[in-house]
Amino acid sequence: MSEIILDIKKISVIFNKMFFGRSQTIKAIDNVSLQIFNSETFGIVGESGSGKSTLGNAMIGLQTLSSGEIFYKEIALPLSGTKDWMRLRRQLQIIFQDPFTSLNPRRTIGQSLAEPIITHNLCSKNDVTSKVLSLLDQVGLNSNMAERYPNAFSGGQLQRICIARALAVQPQLIICDEITSALDVSTQAQIISLLKDLKLNQDLSLVFISHDLGLVRNIADRILVMYLGRIVEIGSSDIIFSDPKHPYTQALINAAPIPEPSREAARIKTPLFGEIPDPQNPPSGCFFRTRCNQVHDRCLIETPALKQVKKNQFVSCHHTEVH
């Protein structure tokens, strides 16, 4: 495969919260290692609270690590706010779910788009306007929209503007954290097509975080499945979706409805029993053992290591046999 742009080595993130005078610790990321390659789209799925956003933030230095390291093109990722980080920041962008709060309401779209171009000195002063217009054009918006303020736009249009702003600085990597979940089905499809088109024309890696498994399968080359801050399965999107090996991945894919009534009705549903455990008090051994239909004695004691089961599929489960 191509060049590694982000090398994540054994990172953990621990949050300390005060709750009624008692300090509580949550391990939001637990010893995660993975790589992001040049020009790939990397999907992250998992239940709410599994650590997807924390990992996304960590990937661009927005989250302090409790241990481990992240390398961006072989340089250790500096901490946010430092001078070194500011320099790298241009190459690492993030887009969030709510475009309304991501844009300054008192600035025109043109001003919002020009700002990063000017700050990072990406073109001569005279060319800023034409650069802004070409960005708008790239995301399918009219040039006359540059004069307007955010409140004049719909959610889908604003999300396009956020994409344009991320693209303005010619980044290497964009983290997309639930960017379509506030949008309608047809607008969501437009945004996905836009991201796919943009990727065809430049060297750009995407990390796509979403609850919508259909969308993730449709856009991602590789995926990561997380459970309580740990990797349960990682590898090729097509392989994992068509032949998931981890009992949690199997349950997750089984729970996502297929938008075809006859095939959906014919499916054998095996719903996940129980609830996601309290993250402050995770189970011993395998974190998934309290809900797993394959659990055996070993799972209570020993944390399963990530093992390769196929060319492009890695699983953390004692039950999975190595071929």
Added chain:
Amino acid sequence: MHASLNVKAGQRNGLIGESGSGKSVMARSILKLDDHRTTIYGTNSCIELDGTDILKLPEKSIGKFRGETVSMVFQNPMHSLNPSFTVGAQLRRVLMAHRNYSRSDSKIKILSALKSVDLPGVEELIQRYPHELSGGQCQRVMVAMAILCEPKLIVADEPTSALDVTAQDKVLQILKKLSVENKIAVLMITHDMGVVAQFCEIVNVMYGGRIIETADVKTLFTKPAHPYTAALLAATPDPSKPKKVFNSIPGLQESRTGKMSSSCAFIKRCKFAQPICSHAPEFRTLNDGQSVACHFAGELSLSK
């Protein structure tokens, strides 16, 4: 709003459409939450439940009607529950508003409702506060609340869109089971075609304040007759299939201005539009179980 909706006893109906299409207005009018002075129903608006037109119910029977005949489950369970009361206290309040039970009878009723939505440790659960539960558990409490007074219809307005897939799956399965076992009709309001495929028997598609297609679920997915329905299906990603090219609908859904236009609501985004489409098409029956508002219904080749 020009819309008629016909819900049969025990039937699972879907109302699908994008934001601003009028789904929630429809839901509110079913529950009569709308202020009658500001809401003017179109002359041909009609919402029938088991043969009775709900919009024509006399004012004074509304209180009894809401909660007893029809109950509701909303999108955000955390907002629908009061954070400062225990789960048990909130269920008791709903029950007491409609039924004259003794304290012990009401407790039995509440515990059995909570058990029926598959919540564990119900004796202990009724002592807990909403923030001590997960989103999926809260939504199941809401479903338990909705069935307390044995309604004929549950209106569920995007009940799973704040939940993740596993929690959504569970809520849908429980609602389906309760609907079948107790013959409760459900109106599932959603923008998610996957939810429709999994849950509904009959589907109503809304666009621009109108219902533009009604069909049984299999017909709708295999032979959509309205260009908008077909476009919506084409824009829905399928987790069981590898990457494909999305055929997204060009343009934006019009923001509704209150006035109904005299043309077809979909005219500006429809690739089949002809001059005749500047006259609103009639909602007509195409064949058994499928009705469509499009001048060319049945004549277009709407491939997915």
